[in-house]
Amino acid sequence: MGFSRSRSPFHQRSLTVKRWSILSASVCLSLGVLGLSVFDAHAKPPVAQKKVEKAPVDPKAEAAFREQAKKLTSGTELDKVLALENTERGIKADAMPVVDNLTFLRRVYCDLVGRIPTNEEAVAFEADQSPAKRNEIIDRLIADERFVDRWTVFYADMFRLRAQADGGGAALAWVHQAIADGMPHDEMSRRLITTNGKAGAAPEVAFVLGDNADPMILAGVTSQVFMGVRISCAQCHDHPFDVWTQENFYGFAAYFGKTQRIENQFTRTIYAKENERSTVLWPPEGKAKPDERKPMKPSFPFDTVAANETPEYIARFNALRAKQKAEREALLAKAGEKGSDVDDLLADASENEQKAKGKKQDDAITKQAKQDAKDLNIKAGLYVTSEWRTQLAELVTSPRNRFFAKNLVNRVWADLVGRGIVDPIDDFSDNNPPSHPKTLDYIADEFVASGYDLRTLVRLIVSSQVYQRAHVYGLAEQDQQDLEKSFLATPMRRMLSETLYDSIITAGHLFDVKHSPGKNMKTTWKLSQMVKPGTGRPGLALTAMKFEQKMAMNGPEMDREEAAPGLDLEKGIEINFGKVLANAKKEESKVEVEEMRVMSKEEIEAERMRAQMQTQRRGVDYIDRYVKATFDDNPKFGSSLRMSSPAAPEHFLRVFGQTDREILGETRDHAPNMRQALMMLNGQLIHEASRVGEFEPMHAVLAEQKNLDGAIKLAYREILTREPTADEIREAKTIIAAQKDQFDGMADFRWILLNCNEFRFLP
Template sequence: MALVGIVSCATLLSQADLRAASPDGSEIGRILMAENAAKGVKHKPMPIANDATFLRRVYVDLIGRIPTEDEIRKFAKMPKATRRVALVDELLANARFADTWTVFYSDMLRLRTNADGGAAAIAFVHKAIEDGMPYDQLAKRFISANGKAGATPEVGFVLGDNADPMALAGATSQVFLGIRVACAQCHDHPFDVWTQHDFYGLAAYFGKTRRVETQFTNTVYTTEVDQSTILWPPLGEGDASERKPMPPRFPFAFAKSDGASRYISRLEQLRTAKALALNANKKKKPEASVGDLLTSLDKKVDKAARGKKRNTLDVAAEAKRDARNLRIGSGIASQSELRTELAKLITNPKNRYFSRSFANRVWAHLVGRGIVEPIDDLSDNNAPSHPKTLDYLADEFVASGYDLKTLVRMIVTSVPYQRSHVYGIDELTQNELEDAFLATPMRRMLSEVIYDSVVTAGHLFEFKHAAGQNLKTVWQSSRVTKASSSSGSVAGQLVQTDGAPKAMPAKNQLAAAGSYDLENTIEFDFDAILKKSQEKEEVAIERMKVMSKEELEAMRMQQQARERRNVEYIDRFAKATIDDNPSFISSFRMASPAAPDHFLRVFGQTDRTQLGKHRDQSPSMRQALMMLNGRLTHEASRVGELEPVYPLLVGEKANLSQAIQLVYREILTRQPSKDELAEAKTIVAEAGKLLDGMADLRWLLLNCDEFRFLP
């Protein structure tokens, strides 16, 4: 079934409900074309991409995977005049939208599950996207929050830089404003207007913030102190006795109040209407902040058992000291007035840097190139290529209430997003067309999208073989305790018998994996982590102040039990029969960043530690080898008897041509040409066995450039 057709700009937006008042995507194209004309651009634009191309492109960008066969058929049955905008609205409401765009935010904010509070911060972002939290509110909370890592998820941003005022000044300005003011930390900016004094004034907003780790509970949190660490003049400049706390100063100018601020009036009207719609009597009262005194006695005893030269009474005494020192009235994490003020300044609707920076990031993510490049360098010396287009995007974003979905919808229903690629011309002309957004730049899928698209095409989100149909003999490892005697004999206590790495969910059936398995990791349950981090903790203060003899004896017994478990282990291997029927989790639900050798990292996911480091989309030999030889690709290629293609290969309804056409649609979202169909039949026939031949064909299609790059 061929998917063809062009949707005119005039038919793109025709929805009832709240989105009826959303900005028209076609207005973006009109403004951009006018700017091109004013710049003297003479090139003709590329045509609008056909429906099959749009379908695949928007699925990848909005929900992070290619469409399934059922979804292709559903789209084809939609009314042609409105199918694109209807599809966009459907995908914006899809649960995977939050999964996919959580990765966008996590890259931008450099959130890491292995950092203090990082897992909860990522889960918080996911929930914020699900709930439609406005971007300015999200930014305010990340900039200003104080509290315990995990229990207050937003502190993950501040803890990501260890609450270092200098690092936070650079990160906050570059991430939220697109301004690289960190270059002025040691001297005035060599290429921009920002001075060292500007940088220190910004850093002063973070000067009283501290990262604290409690001795008793090992709990990490952020709080505020009275004395700032940001002093002026800088160390080594001038008389040291003259160094004084630097007063905070916001160096970025707001837009002037004129007719152009109508977008602010629309924002105010929108929020006033929403406020009136709320029932004031149902507003939640803020809960009193109580810091974490104890998470468990086990954690403390564990630490002592691992080698601390202290007895149980020492542990108890420290617990009592921590309990006495707790500030119950306000909690251990006092709020930051300075960072709250900074958050308001950064997110002020008159601060054009804030809205422009985010609009430019989202545009670049969806279109393949920013209106300002690099996307985090909005300086006077790096003017936008299409300033009026960027202003329109930013203003409409603000007027929408800083709504991510409105901004995404506006861009993906616009003409520039829907244009075709340009092929077969000289590089100079191609660059000019793409710079003018008259052709869509070629871009590769994100690593997470490639992963999930392989899983989707190979039907690996569910089991594709019947139970017991793929029994396989493998070597499994068992871990047993090593006896404490000097003889070194092995005790009979079995510790681990399943042969799978304990970090992996059992669903992934890793016992069948070979040395080429670098695709799996821990599943990340957003809801569970956020729920756990926000549970109210029962803190028995009086109990810790005066502990009974019975409690001290219980602690001593716990410690002895831990010490008895400090034994050595050895691994043993034995043959076992398993059902080789794997299924895979979504890469958007994996802990991130992944391990350095993981599929996601090989295909460009960064470690999210360096400011300004973006994903490397360049191809590499290692990527090719992972697709050619990796377990994920091979499992996706295998034909399972529960897959839709199976009855087209085996049984009374077998039809090789239909099977090949189905495989093309499932992997490339299009029909094969006559030549491709004939070549595919040859490939299948050469394998000898039909199922093996179809596996070869699927493996070839998964490894072609067309699969990895957006159409």
């Protein structure tokens, strides 16, 4: 089956030689260092803010607008709402067409499961003749385990979860499990806001402890993270550009006024607990005498839908939750009548559900019933809640609070489409109105009516023509920006750092070993510290206090072995989510992680001796010695989506934009820089992905079939998800022929494809 994906304009000029690729990458990335990135399409000079009066929402006019949108004939209902709103805004430009099947496949794989499709997956999709195959692949990917991994990264960025923080690893594992279980966004948010307890044992408490349970910080974080509203500026004075007053801020911070972070001085265990007295006092310090400052009464300063109004989306939401509650109560009643274990009943319900629908499917009702059973002390709960923060969580997550749903919708939209309807994504303000308020309202209403279901929201967006539209090229920069701001064309997006990492692994067949054991034995010399004779205790001869690769085999292997130290910059620590949660259930606060790289026996022994040395260091002198080491150069890599995050500052993921999640409002930096160029040109991950292993299809095409044209086509399919042109095949042959060994030549060629812009940017 031939591939038909169109070529990206990144490849309008065909490759010539390897040096051209290196030069191209260096020039492009140097522009990024100088602030002249050709990809920064949305850069704009700062402008003075102007107060914009908020127009009241007319429910009748909104209903009439949506009825008019339904009469349009093209696209999903979301597309129709957007098209009509563009018409009302006077936008007359034509929308870009939707992309071809393989371009769509590559885009949706990267966005939903965090990697490019394999050649086999692409061939199967091309062969599928179903007119609904795009929606079918969307459903399949949303049900994939990697969807949970990919969107755990999204939530970890949003909630600023840090594995290294108090209980951070358990929090990441809890979010991962919550997404896997289909926990609604409102419930997840409520638990993060309300939970007290021990770090690690109560995973959700990491959100509060992440900012040391400081009421002032938590007020700004809660407003910005869960509602997209920046009120932190009002902490010291009334907001200069927005409606928020200092009293608004203090009233909001008062919900956290009784919350305190405590560290046990003996066990070093961290807790969040409630005090009897609030620490948030009004008036602020310095504006009144100390004895005049009193505990501030909590108040919610955000506008909500009036209690005597029930819009259609709230009615649908209430009906859904009532139905779910009735089904859960029926299951619990059945458990009480028969004395059955809740897990047995849930298993029966799940089996019946599968028989009825003919496929395996998560049942949100049964999962919630299980949680209700825990709440009824069938199994003890792991968290306790704060009364004031419970009130706050109910107000924040209420369907009457329009900010809550719009905030997540806007964040997911920006993640998938490339630009928020409100931009920046966390600045909902009268001074920064949405570009398409009716479209945002429509998606938010559907999200609430779905019961705040993440998968429903993602499906709604990626099924639309808006998501599936092509990029625009060849226009003046302003014209291009106008099309992208109107969502008539999709902005150019670079892969997330995790997606890029996993896509390199996918293209290079590195999720498992790809060489025969012993086929790539190599010898290196490592600098180790040894105990100087006559000092220390006998038996402490060789201790691997640090390893530094200094020498490799002679010949062409030298350059490759010199890159080996970079391995630690591209691998990392993987969190075993299941193990972490199991420990949390046992109320163990220590988060256990496992290293992705399997240690050799020699390294394990060195680690053991290193630990032993820590207790016997006194009176010991050391000398440096080079130690010869032989190893099988046959690595495999794990998914970056499961790595402890944020990664170390020098790690691949951080170099390509992952933040440290410390600063509120910090977003990923997708601007190119020289460190990225060096890591892609010389990194161990790219080097290993380029090599041809005996266990991958490429080896058979070259060695057994001796089909060079077929091998070149396979390289394009596996790396760029498309067929090469005749010119590209011809130039690839020139590159491959530059090496005496055809496998080395193919490695050079794959290295070029992995380094091209077309690979790094979404089609």
